[in-house]
Amino acid sequence: MKLLKTEMTPKERLLSYSKGEEVDRIPIVLIAGETIPLLYGISISDYYFSADLMVRVESKIAEDFQADNMGMGLGLRTLVEALGTKLKYSDNNVSYILEPAVRDYSELEGRRFIDIEKDGRIPIMIEAFKRLLDLFGEKRTIGTGSAGPFTIAAGLIGTEKFLKDMRKNPDGIHQVMKYSTENYIKFATDIYNNLKIKSMISEPMICRNILSPSNFKNFAAPYLKRAIEHMTKVYGGPPGIHACGVTHDRWEEIINLGIGSFSVDNCESLLELKKQHGEDIAIVGNVAPVDVLKNGTVTDVEEDVLRCISQAGDNPCGYTLCPGCTIPIGTSKENIIAFMNAGAVYGKEARKGKMPKGIEAYIDRESDKP
Numbered sequence: 600m601k602l603l604k605t606e607m608t609p610k611e612r613l614l615s616y617s618k619g620e621e622v623d624r625i626p627i628v629l630i631a632g633e634t635i636p637l638l639y640g641i642s643i644s645d646y647y648f649s650a651d652l653m654v655r656v657e658s659k660i661a662e663d664f665q666a667d668n669m670g671m672g673l674g675l676r677t678l679v680e681a682l683g684t685k686l687k688y689s690d691n692n693v694s695y696i697l698e699p700a701v702r703d704y705s706e707l708e709g710r711r712f713i714d715i716e717k718d719g720r721i722p723i724m725i726e727a728f729k730r731l732l733d734l735f736g737e738k739r740t741i742g743t744g745s746a747g748p749f750t751i752a753a754g755l756i757g758t759e760k761f762l763k764d765m766r767k768n769p770d771g772i773h774q775v776m777k778y779s780t781e782n783y784i785k786f787a788t789d790i791y792n793n794l795k796i797k798s799m800i801s802e803p804m805i806c807r808n809i810l811s812p813s814n815f816k817n818f819a820a821p822y823l824k825r826a827i828e829h830m831t832k833v834y835g836g837p838p839g840i841h842a843c844g845v846t847h848d849r850w851e852e853i854i855n856l857g858i859g860s861f862s863v864d865n866c867e868s869l870l871e872l873k874k875q876h877g878e879d880i881a882i883v884g885n886v887a888p889v890d891v892l893k894n895g896t897v898t899d900v901e902e903d904v905l906r907c908i909s910q911a912g913d914n915p916c917g918y919t920l921c922p923g924c925t926i927p928i929g930t931s932k933e934n935i936i937a938f939m940n941a942g943a944v945y946g947k948e949a950r951k952g953k954m955p956k957g958i959e960a961y962i963d964r965e966s967d968k969p
């Protein structure tokens with residue numbers, strides 16, 4: 600399958616769309632990063648430690664798919680590694696946590712803060728970002744994403760202890776949340792001041808599947824709010840957030856954190872999100888990553904893209920087509936091209952708050968059928 604050609608550069612498209620002008624197609628972003636090197640025959644552990652390979656993979660993704668975003672994500676573990684958590688790397692899979700940085704909450708007193716020039720893999724990533732800005736900065740918006748304060752806190756003390764201590768030692772949890780929040784803010788601010796790169800917040804654990812409503816209110820919301828308010832001042836506009844899992848019981852509270860865009864898991868309804876909060880936030884998502892992008896046929900991909908755009912394509916604050924979570928390892932190039940192409944067809948001639956003309960054309964075609 601060949602990628603359909605589009606007219607605008609990603610930068611032109613995103614700028615015009617944000618101003619409410621009509622664009623050639625709806626914005627489309629990929630959450631790829633650390634799961635994609637294998638598609639190009641590159642081992643994941645080599646990729647993690649090489650600015651050359653990061654630039655090569657990003658250049659390939661841009662050439663092959665022409666998505667509107669570019670730039671490596673820090674994923675869920677880069678910041679905790681930079682703060683002392685030990686990770687295990689392998690060739691064919693993403694890293695995982697071997698040993699949390701903090702065994703006892705007393706170790707947090709007077710503990711050092713993150714230094715993006717020195718800690719973990721961040722200096723390698725900064726080198727790669729500088730090269731991407733030189734090579735592509737004129738036509739493309741370079742960005743990144745990272746675990747937010749809540750996920751960082753879990754990675755610093757270990758997820759099991761983190762969840763247990765919400766009941767057993769709430770003071771300890773507040774202590775680690777304060778520390779992780781200040782480190783998140785320092786990282787995101789320093790990266791922005793150095794490179795003018797904005798970071799999207801990923802919080803896979805703030806869902807009902809893992810966190811009760813009261814624990815969300817007590818231990819996650821106040822710290823996320825602080826980080827989001829701070830980054831809004833630094834960026835001059837609110838950051839976006841991605842949450843995995845079931846979140847609709849707390850949408851109101853998540854939106855009240857002050858976010859600009861919300862990327863929801865594919866288990867959630869874009870139609871509902873638009874009905875309830877479309878006047879407040881841009882919607883991002885939510886093509887099913889595993890069932891459709893990885894395991895589905897090209898037709899499945901096209902149908903799921905149609906579902907997403909016809910549900911949220913006319914969202915008042917805008918819609919961006921995107922997988923519902925990170926693209927899984929083993930997803931074929933064919934399916935990612937099908938995703939981009941279906942987005943270009945159904946999302947053709949898009950404008951914030953109005954259904955793209957690609958959807959109108961589809962409806963006309965269907966009604967002509969006998």
Ligand SMILES: [Zn+2]
Binds near residue numbers: 803843844923
């Ligand atoms: Zn997710």
